[in-house]
Amino acid sequence: MDGTLPVALPMTAINENRDAELVERYLTGDTTAFDEIMVRYERQIYRICYRFVENREDAMDLAQDVFIKAFEHLATFRRESSLKTWLYRIAMNHCINHVKKHSQEFVEVTEYTGSTHSSAQTQLEDREQRDEFRRMVKLLPPKQKAILELRINDQLSYEEIAKMSGRSISTIKASVFFALEKLRKLVKEPVIKKAR
Amino acid sequence: MLGHLKADDFINLMEGTEQPAAQRIHLDSCARCREIWESLKPLYAGVTSLDAEIPEPDWVEFRSSVRDELLSRSVQRQTVVRRWTGWAIRPAVAWALSLLLAVGIPTGAFVWHLQKENRASEALRARQPLPGSEMIEGTEKAVFDDMIELSDSEQAQFQQLLEAAQSGTHAYND
Numbered sequence: 001m002d003g004t005l006p007v008a009l010p011m012t013a014i015n016e017n018r019d020a021e022l023v024e025r026y027l028t029g030d031t032t033a034f035d036e037i038m039v040r041y042e043r044q045i046y047r048i049c050y051r052f053v054e055n056r057e058d059a060m061d062l063a064q065d066v067f068i069k070a071f072e073h074l075a076t077f078r079r080e081s082s083l084k085t086w087l088y089r090i091a092m093n094h095c096i097n098h099v100k101k102h103s104q105e106f107v108e109v110t111e112y113t114g115s116t117h118s119s120a121q122t123q124l125e126d127r128e129q130r131d132e133f134r135r136m137v138k139l140l141p142p143k144q145k146a147i148l149e150l151r152i153n154d155q156l157s158y159e160e161i162a163k164m165s166g167r168s169i170s171t172i173k174a175s176v177f178f179a180l181e182k183l184r185k186l187v188k189e190p191v192i193k194k195a196r
Numbered sequence: 197m198l199g200h201l202k203a204d205d206f207i208n209l210m211e212g213t214e215q216p217a218a219q220r221i222h223l224d225s226c227a228r229c230r231e232i233w234e235s236l237k238p239l240y241a242g243v244t245s246l247d248a249e250i251p252e253p254d255w256v257e258f259r260s261s262v263r264d265e266l267l268s269r270s271v272q273r274q275t276v277v278r279r280w281t282g283w284a285i286r287p288a289v290a291w292a293l294s295l296l297l298a299v300g301i302p303t304g305a306f307v308w309h310l311q312k313e314n315r316a317s318e319a320l321r322a323r324q325p326l327p328g329s330e331m332i333e334g335t336e337k338a339v340f341d342d343m344i345e346l347s348d349s350e351q352a353q354f355q356q357l358l359e360a361a362q363s364g365t366h367a368y369n370d
Binding site: 034035038039042043046047050051056059060063064067068071072130133134137148149152153170173174176177178180181183184187 | 203204206207208232235236239240242243244245246247249250251252253255258259261262263265266269
């Protein structure tokens with residue numbers, strides 16, 4: 001005993017090692033690895049999908065597609081990024097493609113009544129406002145929306161998002177800024193818009 | 197416009213990242229930047245609040261549906277692979293069969309034809325006796341028949357003639 005304490009590995013490194021081990025186990029035919037990977041990432045992937053489609057059934061279908069794609073191509077996962085980043089990238093691309101394919105759908109935006117003074121309003125009004133705000137977020141370009149949500153809700157670091165999307169960190173920061181700017185304009189000047 | 201905060205700076209401010217003092221001072225003194233900053237803050241919070249309402253599915257059911265789909269795809273893929281392998285093998289079998297038929301039929305026909313010819317010639321040979329033996333047999337038969345048809349005295353005379361011929365003398369000469 002030399003009296004020194006072992007240096008703890010950072011959490012991300014521990015997670016990445018665990019992911020690499022799970023991938024190896026899955027590829028060698030260990031079926032329990034499937035469940036472990038699912039348990040680790042199903043919730044996060046489902047939530048990404050939900051934000052794009054905003055209904056449970058479609059989100060589940062999208063998330064299922066993402067996992068099927070991922071498991072079928074797990075052998076090609078080159079470990080240049082973490083499994084989490086890889087799965088997120090598949091999810092983002094799949095959801096963006098899905099949104100582009102279904103962009104013909106009717107989108108209506110009603111007047112946004114503001115959110116900065118919600119303390120005096122009833123719960124119902126809050127909910128209505130949130131629904132309106134959600135519709136506005138939905139109007140953002142898919143990539144911008146995806147980056148905004150990954151940063152704010154998934155709390156992915158800018159480094160992770162940059163790696164995932166193949167852009168620089170400052171481009172990602174600018175995307176978040178411009179997404180918020182666009183939302184600000186929509187809040188200021190609500191439009192009733194039919195998507196093409 | 198020079199000196200206004202950039203997109204990166206606003207994001208860093210919103211996320212509480214350490215900012216240079218100069219930027220803080222600018223934000224306090226610039227109404228335009230201040231307005232942008234004030235209007236973006238609630239939006240940032242608004243996006244966060246949206247995430248709280250996502251309904252959770254039944255994860256066990258979800259997991260099993262992914263597992264089932266993966267399994268069924270894997271079975272489908274194996275079937276397709278088998279089908280394609282079958283198609284890959286089939287032309288080879290077809291070629292081998294064609295070759296066998298192409299070589300086998302003429303060869304068989306040729307061999308059969310040869311055997312048929314042999315059999316026919318053998319039968320012909322069996323039916324037609326050799327010219328020499330036919331002559332001898334005919335002669336003998338004719339002689340024998342003649343002898344049968346001759347009267348006793350004629351037979352005796354003929355016998356004498358034959359013996360004389362064999363011994364090289366002529367009965368008439370005697």
